[in-house]
Amino acid sequence: MRIRVQEEPFDPGAELDGFGAGADVGAVVSFTGMVRGDGGLSRMEIEHYPGMTEKAIAAIAGEAVARWNLADCLVIHRHGPMRPGERIMMVATASRHRASAFEAAEFLMDYLKSRAPFWKKEYGADGAEWVAARDEDEDALGRW
Template structure:
């Protein structure tokens, strides 16, 4: 399992290749990459993401452990950036490896739903008009609730 929180940009191709090459028993590898999107009015200067070192990694590790158990994954990866990022930059990546594709897809969705709703990151959008903290959305909470059964 690979859990990383970092300021540096990452190469999606290299990360996906390296993750897939570690698997031996899996028939499926699923990756998802989140990208910083511009504001609806196109005024985003940058997004700034903060975290609490130690606490964030522990929370990510716990949810990845949960996914490994629930879906019998061979491996999982969460890579999340912090700091300042502009629209179009990659902000995060999850990868899952499982014997069968259903487990890999569901586990990746589970990790994404957790990251959107519960991961201890604080995001603010900076525009020429000022700073806005990004609030949790009801849709993200609804998506996370499907995994509690």
């Protein structure tokens, strides 16, 4: 299990090279989140509390590993300034079967979206605004 919170961009292909390699792995699932330019967004800044954020993500990832018996798990989340089209985060899961890999990845995404301690500020033509929690993100947790 690897958790990284970083300011630097990452290469999803390089991250997946060798990920989940093993005789017992039958599926690797990955998801990469991007900054959308919706509504004239020119940039986004993500803040976090070092140490606390990594600990919270590790707890979520540890639950996924145990619940779906994952062979491996990777979570990368960026902080700092980003522009539309840049990668924000990546989740990868490896397991014996694809259903477990897909479910674990969705679980991680739902929890990262609503529970990981990150704060986002969006900048556009009308100025800057902190992003509020969305009801649909909270509702998604109900299925787990």
